[in-house]
Amino acid sequence: xxxxxxxxxxxxxxxxxxxxxxxxxxxxxxxxxxxxxxxxxxxxxxxxxxxxxxxxxxxxxxxxxxxxxxxxxxxxxxxxxxxxxxxxxxxxxxxxxxxxxxxxxxxxxxxxxxxxxxxxxxxxxxxxxxxxxxxxxxxxxxxxxxxxxxxxxxxxxxxxxxxxxxxxxxxxxxxxxxxxxxxxxxxxxxxxxxxxxxxxxxxxxxxxxxxxxxxxxxxxxxxxxxxxxxxxxxxxxxxxxxxxxxxxxxxxxxxxxxxxxxxxxxxxxxxxxxxxxxxxxxxxxxxxxxxxxxxxxxxxxxxxxxxxxxxxxxxxxxxxxxxxxxxxxxxxxxxxxxxxxxxxxxxxxxxxxxxxxxxxxxxxxxxxxxxxxxxxxxxxxxxxxxxxxxxxxxxxxxxxxxxxxxxxxxxxxxxxxxxxxxxxxxxxxxxxxxxxxxxxxxxxxxxxxxxxxxxxxxxxxxxxxxxxxxxxxxxxxxxxxxxxxxxxxxxxxxxxxxxxxxxxxxxxxxxxxxxxxxxxxxxxxxxxxxxxxxxxxxxxxxxxxxxxxxxxxxxxxxxxxxxxxxxxxxxxxxxxxxxxxxxxxxxxxxxxxxxxxxxxxxxxxxxxxxxxxxxxxxxxxxxxxxxx
Amino acid sequence: xxxxxxxxxxxxxxxxxxxxxxxxxxxxxxxxxxxxxxxxxxxxxxxxxxxxxxxxxxxxxxxxxxxxxxxxxxxxxxxxxxxxxxxxxxxxxxxxxxxxxxxxxxxxxxxxxxxxxxxxxxxxxxxxxxxxxxxxxxxxxxxxxxxxxxxxxxxxxxxxxxxxxxxxxxxxxxxxxxxxxxxxxxxxxxxxxxxxx
Numbered sequence: 001x002x003x004x005x006x007x008x009x010x011x012x013x014x015x016x017x018x019x020x021x022x023x024x025x026x027x028x029x030x031x032x033x034x035x036x037x038x039x040x041x042x043x044x045x046x047x048x049x050x051x052x053x054x055x056x057x058x059x060x061x062x063x064x065x066x067x068x069x070x071x072x073x074x075x076x077x078x079x080x081x082x083x084x085x086x087x088x089x090x091x092x093x094x095x096x097x098x099x100x101x102x103x104x105x106x107x108x109x110x111x112x113x114x115x116x117x118x119x120x121x122x123x124x125x126x127x128x129x130x131x132x133x134x135x136x137x138x139x140x141x142x143x144x145x146x147x148x149x150x151x152x153x154x155x156x157x158x159x160x161x162x163x164x165x166x167x168x169x170x171x172x173x174x175x176x177x178x179x180x181x182x183x184x185x186x187x188x189x190x191x192x193x194x195x196x197x198x199x200x201x202x203x204x205x206x207x208x209x210x211x212x213x214x215x216x217x218x219x220x221x222x223x224x225x226x227x228x229x230x231x232x233x234x235x236x237x238x239x240x241x242x243x244x245x246x247x248x249x250x251x252x253x254x255x256x257x258x259x260x261x262x263x264x265x266x267x268x269x270x271x272x273x274x275x276x277x278x279x280x281x282x283x284x285x286x287x288x289x290x291x292x293x294x295x296x297x298x299x300x301x302x303x304x305x306x307x308x309x310x311x312x313x314x315x316x317x318x319x320x321x322x323x324x325x326x327x328x329x330x331x332x333x334x335x336x337x338x339x340x341x342x343x344x345x346x347x348x349x350x351x352x353x354x355x356x357x358x359x360x361x362x363x364x365x366x367x368x369x370x371x372x373x374x375x376x377x378x379x380x381x382x383x384x385x386x387x388x389x390x391x392x393x394x395x396x397x398x399x400x401x402x403x404x405x406x407x408x409x410x411x412x413x414x415x416x417x418x419x420x421x422x423x424x425x426x427x428x429x430x431x432x433x434x435x436x437x438x439x440x441x442x443x444x445x446x447x448x449x450x451x452x453x454x455x456x457x458x459x460x461x462x463x464x465x466x467x468x469x470x471x472x473x474x475x476x477x478x479x480x481x482x483x484x485x486x487x488x489x490x491x492x493x494x495x496x497x498x499x500x501x502x503x504x505x506x507x508x509x510x511x512x513x514x515x516x517x518x519x520x521x522x523x524x525x526x527x528x529x530x531x532x533x534x535x536x537x538x539x540x541x542x543x544x545x546x547x548x549x550x551x552x553x554x555x556x557x558x559x560x561x562x563x564x565x566x567x568x569x570x571x572x573x574x575x576x577x578x579x580x581x582x583x584x585x586x587x588x589x590x591x592x593x594x595x596x597x598x599x600x601x602x603x604x605x606x607x608x609x610x611x612x613x614x615x616x617x618x619x620x621x622x623x624x625x626x627x628x
Numbered sequence: 629x630x631x632x633x634x635x636x637x638x639x640x641x642x643x644x645x646x647x648x649x650x651x652x653x654x655x656x657x658x659x660x661x662x663x664x665x666x667x668x669x670x671x672x673x674x675x676x677x678x679x680x681x682x683x684x685x686x687x688x689x690x691x692x693x694x695x696x697x698x699x700x701x702x703x704x705x706x707x708x709x710x711x712x713x714x715x716x717x718x719x720x721x722x723x724x725x726x727x728x729x730x731x732x733x734x735x736x737x738x739x740x741x742x743x744x745x746x747x748x749x750x751x752x753x754x755x756x757x758x759x760x761x762x763x764x765x766x767x768x769x770x771x772x773x774x775x776x777x778x779x780x781x782x783x784x785x786x787x788x789x790x791x792x793x794x795x796x797x798x799x800x801x802x803x804x805x806x807x808x809x810x811x812x813x814x815x816x817x818x819x820x821x822x823x824x825x
Contacts, residue, residue: 016657017657018650018653018654018656018657018663018665132668156664184668185666185690185691188666188667188668189664189665189666189667189690190649190650190653190663190664190665190666190667190690191663191664191665191690192657192662192663262689262690265664265688265689265690266688266689266691268688268689269687269688269689270693272688273693346691346693347689347691347692347693348693348694351693364693364694364695364696365694365695365716366694366695367694367695367713367714368695368712368713368715368716368753369712369713370709370710370712370749371749371752372709372741372745372746372749373738373739373741374706374709374710374741375706375730375732375733375738375739375740375741376730376732376736376738377640377675377676377677377706377707377710377730377732378676378730378732379641379674379675379676380674380675380676380731381674382674382675410674413674416731416735417735417736418735585734585735586735589731589735591675591731591734593734594729594733594734595734
């Protein structure tokens with residue numbers, strides 16, 4: 001079965017196309033003949049797996065084999081285990097996740113390194129410096145050091161494709177899973193990529209038994225030295241890797257720059273613009289670093305400038321190397337205050353640091369600022385979002401001092417006014433775990449929220465905890481039938497999988513019932529009155545209650561209606577009836593409603609998605625369907 | 629160093645800013661020009677502010693230093709102002725004139741500035757070109773062609789290292805046959821506005 005044609009899968013070696021960093025990784029894996037790809041969606045990693053999914057869905061539609069198996073797994077840990085098993089059968093595998101996903105998969109990750117892999121296995125971690133869409137900006141390069149994994153870090157989309165392809169060879173050669181680390185700026189930057197040849201990999205392998213795969217203590221003790229030995233081999237690969245190279249800018253004397261990832265592109269361009277005379281040691285294989293190459297670089301320079309976003313990982317390693325070889329090299333970086341451990345680097349940050357270090361003028365003008373205040377435009381729940389209706393109902397049903405633990409998804413946006421219904425959030429699934437803790441620590445009512453995808457990902461164990469200990473909590477599952485925030489991926493509660501094949505739909509309420517929850521409410525949040533009543537009953541119930549608030553994501557619903565040729569009825573305000581009480585705006589907060597300059601309230605037809613919930617919210621009956 | 633071109637595209641999530649940046653990038657590849665495009669996904673999709681950068685020529689980085697944009701194209705007036713840090717006196721700021729009021733104005737008591745104040749402020753820092761993209765798109769045949777209007781305006785600003793024709797061809801590649809003609813008209817409409825300035 002051949003590959004189906006799409007932008008990413010076109011079999012035209014030598015052709016140059018524009019690809020997103022994430023798409024380039026998918027292409028690299030396809031060129032390497034990957035057989036199994038798994039993920040749990042998360043920005044900024046989502047498009048790697050979404051590309052696999054799009055290819056697979058198209059193939060399914062045409063009754064073809066896409067050349068690989070792909071799945072959106074229940075969570076990152078399961079995703080890593082599914083792919084690890086494929087590798088144990090000798091197949092090439094890739095697992096993609098956002099940085100915090102690797103925390104979830106870390107239990108698997110750490111011991112997987114001990115036993116190693118068979119088929120090449122890339123574990124992609126997309127980090128998010130500046131927390132563009134994440135709850136922290138942890139630097140997952142530490143996982144490479146922590147778990148003793150070889151690591152590659154691309155600087156451009158073109159390099160991402162090459163590295164992904166060669167990464168499988170390195171992983172296979174070492175029999176070690178490889179950590180492929182990107183950042184938001186790489187994942188979400190486009191660049192020209194020259195297509196290579198697509199290798200048709202094996203689709204099925206054979207599992208050959210080996211007692212050393214069973215990590216009882218005796219095995220683990222025996223495998224740890226094997227892992228360290230593999231790392232020594234990895235260092236030899238790193239010494240010869242074309243991804244580690246020295247670039248000359250101007251006429252270098254004794255100052256060198258060490259850079260990796262996207263930060264390298266800033267370092268190179270700013271060194272050129274500022275007219276510096278430097279060598280840049282560009283590191284692409286950043287674990288293990290090529291010791292000899294780095295020692296030579298230290299010896300041949302009197303000063304080194306370390307340009308790496310987030311943590312001083314290369315900086316610390318270079319300091320160790322300098323100590324080992326008794327070098328007096330000056331190392332400028334985070335510890336000297338020239339660079340920060342915070343946030344994403346930019347050309348401005350790098351230019352500013354260089355101009356101070358080299359005492360040259362920063363050629364860029366000081367950024368101008370607006371003398372008039374610009375209103376903030378944070379993201380918000382969409383017009384017609386069913387979560388808004390649920391939240392509105394909860395606020396009507398709950399006492400004022402109720403505590404609202406929330407979770408990761410669109411619904412976190414309930415934090416914003418006017419709903420302000422998000423009190424604490426740590427990570428996927430944390431809403432329900434914390435709900436249990438609050439229940440034993442305060443007499444306030446506890447009402448927690450999580451989405452359906454989050455429920456399957458990490459929400460079930462804390463519900464079991466709540467039932468077992470009879471915690472007095474209301475746990476809400478906002479069941480919008482999709483993984484909305486990351487781009488509407490399917491999950492175990494949908495009837496289709498990531499390859500476009502029909503899949504067993506697992507109902508949230510069935511799982512909850514199986515967990516032993518005695519009080520379950522299933523509501524349609526678009527019926528606000530009934531939803532308020534359901535939450536009142538759940539709050540009154542002594543013990544664990546779960547409310548499943550079921551209504552599809554409005555974006556999918558609008559899409560479905562358009563496809564089916566159904567009318568989307570828009571709503572309007574009858575100015576003769578409207579008393580301008582502002583309930584629809586200041587309490588419900590749908591972004592489609594706004595005040596005109598004269599204080600009258602209107603519905604923007606360009607934004608209204610026709611949910612009609614504002615009709616139920618208006619105390620004066622001033623809102624009705626538009627007469628077309 | 630050789631010539632570099634830096635373009636900033638801004639607007640509101642859902643307005644097609646990322647698509648426009650992608651089209652520019654594809655056109656550059658077609659014209660055999662070195663190009664990097666940067667975009668931020670995720671939270672921006674839910675009606676938040678969106679910024680994309682497109683850099684062409686002798687560049688390595690997808691991001692540009694402050695004050696170095698050759699053009700700033702905005703599909704919403706206040707978003708042009710939000711990204712004023714990228715401009716200098718020579719920068720051409722091309723903005724659509726139709727505001728999208730953020731919910732912080734209705735709910736949070738923030739103010740949406742008067743359009744003439746926005747324009748006055750932009751003119752202090754850069755060269756301003758306003759485009760009534762809605763009107764031009766409507767005339768061309770459909771409001772949905774708004775982005776073709778804005779790309780037409782960009783093509784007429786004389787900064788792209790390839791011809792308007794290449795850009796138009798790239799736009800039309802992904803558009804169904806029946807909408808090609810109205811998008812051509814919209815693109816031409818955008819070009820005309822800048823030429824008349």
